[in-house]
Amino acid sequence: MTNHALIATGLTKRFGGVTAVNDVSISLPRGQVTALLGPNGAGKTTVFNLMTGRIKPDAGGVEYLGEDISHTSVARRARLGIGRTFQDVRLFPELTVLENAAVYAQEPVAQSLLRTILTPSTLWRENHRASTHAMQALEYVGMDAAKNRLARDLSYAEQKLVSIARLLAMSSDVLLLDEPASGVDDTGRATLTALLRRIADSGRAVCLVEHNLDVVRAVGDSVVFIAEGRVVAEGAPSEIFASRALAEIYFGTLK
Amino acid sequence: MSSVLLDILALTAIYSIVTLGQNVITGYAGVFSVAQAAIFGIGAFTYSGLDLLAGTTNVFVVLPAAAAIGALISGLIAAVALRVQGDFLVVASFGLQLVIIQVAYNWQAVSGGGAGAFGLSAPVLFGHAVTGIPQWLALILVIAGAIYAITTWVVRAPFGRLLRAMRDDDSAVQAAGFDSRKLRLSAFVFGGSIAAIAGALYAGYQGVAQTGDFGVATSITLLAAVIIGGSGSLLGSILGAFLFVGAPRLMNLVAVPDNLTGPIQQLAFGMLVIAVVGVLPGGLASLLNRTVRRGSGRTSTTVAGDST
Helix, strand or coil: CCCEEEEEEEEEEEECCEEEEEEEEEEEECCCEEEEECCCCCCHHHHHHHHHCCCCCCEEEEEECCEECCCCCHHHHHHHCEEECCCCCCCCCCCEHHHHHHHHHCCHHHHCHHHHHHCHHHHHHHHHHHHHHHHHHHHHHCCHHHCCCEHHHCCHHHHHHHHHHHHHHCCCCEEEEECCCCCCCHHHHHHHHHHHHHHHHCCCEEEEECCCHHHHHHHCCEEEEEECCEEEEEECHHHHHHCHHHHHHHHCCCC | CCHHHHHHHHHHHHHHHHHHHHHHHHHHCCCCCCCHHHHHHHHHHHHHHHHHHHCCCEHHHHHHHHHHHHHHHHHHHHHHHCCCCHHHHHHHHHHHHHHHHHHHHHCHHHHCCCCCECCCCCCEECCEECCCHHHHHHHHHHHHHHHHHHHHHHHHCHHHHHHHHHHHCHHHHHHCCCCHHHHHHHHHHHHHHHHHHHHHHHHHHHCCECHHHHCHHHHHHHHHHHHHHCCCCHHHHHHHHHHHHHHHHHHHHCCCCHHHHHHHHHHHHHHHHHHHHHHCCCCCHHHHCHHHHCCCCCCCCCCCCCCC
């Protein structure tokens, strides 16, 4: 039985005369880590942006749990359960680690000024609930001890863990992670791969854009190889890594 | 205390409310709007309009009316100005500030045109006219205190956390499932409604509402008060309002020959502002918690592998 949380079909995006993403179809199964691999500029981040609604496709659509979400906003898709991190992390630097996660744990009522003023007790409880939820997410990624530090004082590896904790705090069902291992040292990478495995095993769908092949090999269940905006190969990491043709595309022509 | 000092206290309290509103918009939501004085003015003209046209200065009518009209107009300003960003937003809000004051200027029945609306009635509270500085001060301080308490809650509640998060990174707030445009609009509605309440108090207290008090210079002063006081610190807004409104009036009390007062005051004041901007990037409020934060430093320090 296929158990796909998110299915993207025929995604196409043109910027001016350049077709950045060309008829890309990707299904993200629950319980698995899918890695998007490909040379720089292949269109991997653009695929994420299309899946999250940050940019609108020229053709193609996105289904989540069987529902067409092609025309919904970024915020709506996040509410439905599609969470994403950014290549440049984008924590809130002047907020503490706990607050960073709590923002993602907050229910929509938090953005109502009227409810904040007229029903303070509801918002007080919401604050407490969000903080508790955020704390659990930080414990899950091992960043609970840093809860009171400002995000701007964290190391890069720590920031990446907090960015993943934010998605867990939001109870995301699909996690789109944009280069989670870049700029992270060996120890940090081991922690990260173990964490990604644990998240996938909990029944969520995880999708990585990742340049570090060791990470893809360690944690990827399947690889989607993208070049020049097209899916050129799909399969298990061992199959993809065995292909000389793909290696040439990835590393440039080998002597 | 002499009535002069009470007067300074009353004016500082009124301007503190307007500065708090500007701080929610600028210090928390991160929007550099220079239209706050126009909303302050709308509150004053709501007072004069209700007095001159409807014959009422009942506190329970004029203050809610000012809050509602201020919220509405500030929301409209946001809806227009927030279509653009950065420098363009500053210029757009500046234009709206000019338009609003020009419309008020021409609505002579309410604003009295260039001369201003003079001889306004005192506000009525439970059937009694509020007259005399002590009574006034009590009314202003109670309202300012209530607004300070509400604002404190708003910025500490999940709503305020979202505003600060949005100031830091807009796209990450959207990725968290929130509508950042609506959040910014809400900040304007809140900041505008309390500014207009302050404006109604101001007109009632002075007995005058004139467009000259609510011009571009006042808007810039309010923005400066937020930054000098401490962006994102509510206590800082009160310090900022005191520095720009209370301190110059206090300096007037110092016995200096009249022909020197003006130049000395301006000089001392200008130097103080430059000193604060140069030495205290966190504003005056950062003096208060300086000892607490001294150790943390401003650079992003890396604590080697203690959490992985």
